[in-house]
Amino acid sequence: MGFKLITMPELPEVETIRSGLEKYLVGHKIEDVQINVAKSFIGNPKEIIGAKIAGTRRFGKVLVIDLSNGFSLLTHLKLTGQYIYRGPHLKNPPSLSQKVFGLPGKHTRVIFKLDQNAYLYFNDLRKFGWIRVLETDKVTETGMIGKMGPEPLVGQASSGQAILTLEFFRKILSKSKKPIKLLLMEQEKISGIGNIYANEALWLAGINPRKKSLSLSPSLSEKLFKAIEKVLKEGIKAGGASDMHYVTAAGDEGKYQEHFLVYDKKGEICSRPACRQAGVKIEKIQLGGRGTYFCPICQKL
DNA sequence: CACTTGACCTGTCCGC
């Protein structure tokens, strides 16, 4: 396993972090907030001090922590954000992954001091991530979440969020001339898919990432729809993909990177039987400025 | 209007 990639939290990673936070944080009270980097925390910390943590939600890649006093904390982890809990609700904490930047460490931007001598650390190497204080009843209509497309995983939508249906998926595709991969990653169309899972889903469906969205046949769009669901589900099942900075709320690593079929596989033999036999190698191109991996044979344009 | 590129950051890796 290489250590050169930054595997940013996408839907399965954020969902894994969320379910950990749900387990560990609910019932805790926020006693204090220490902000080490001003741009990492937007809003007034006084509005959350003294509040109890009531629950967690996820909208696409945005994590929401709802408090008992009418306020919520929204977080986007962007590329390198980590939320790590230490306290009595985490029995037998796993040995801290080396990917964790210390607790606290050099890259700890915000520390929430909770009751019962517990702490929630927000680490973020590149400072792209943010935590924002917002009234709970404004969460679904404000900013990114307000414009966000439907949730691609059945059973995973937060209340009030639409689920992506095949019909809606086809409708989105039919309206866009963009390369399909770029469309999949557009959060205002579908929420939660990033570079890794877009690459993986397209390989699984046997579709070239550059193919124009509106040119997908009904059978291909259905194939892709199912592939998206499959890779996201398997991502969650594996606890997310850790190559560089992603860890769960307990501070340990996910395993989905071991299941990668194309992502970061440039020059390796495509694992589809016919391609493997013929020795076809995975290629890498830039699409929308992002690294894009595909098999030139089983993902023909 | 649609699409592309750059900025935001920091660390790692690669080649000279």
Added chain:
DNA sequence: TGCGGACAGGTCAAGT
């Protein structure tokens, strides 16, 4: 060995 540059990728702003 040291150093500079390319690269990693989500989102938004600015440019074409």
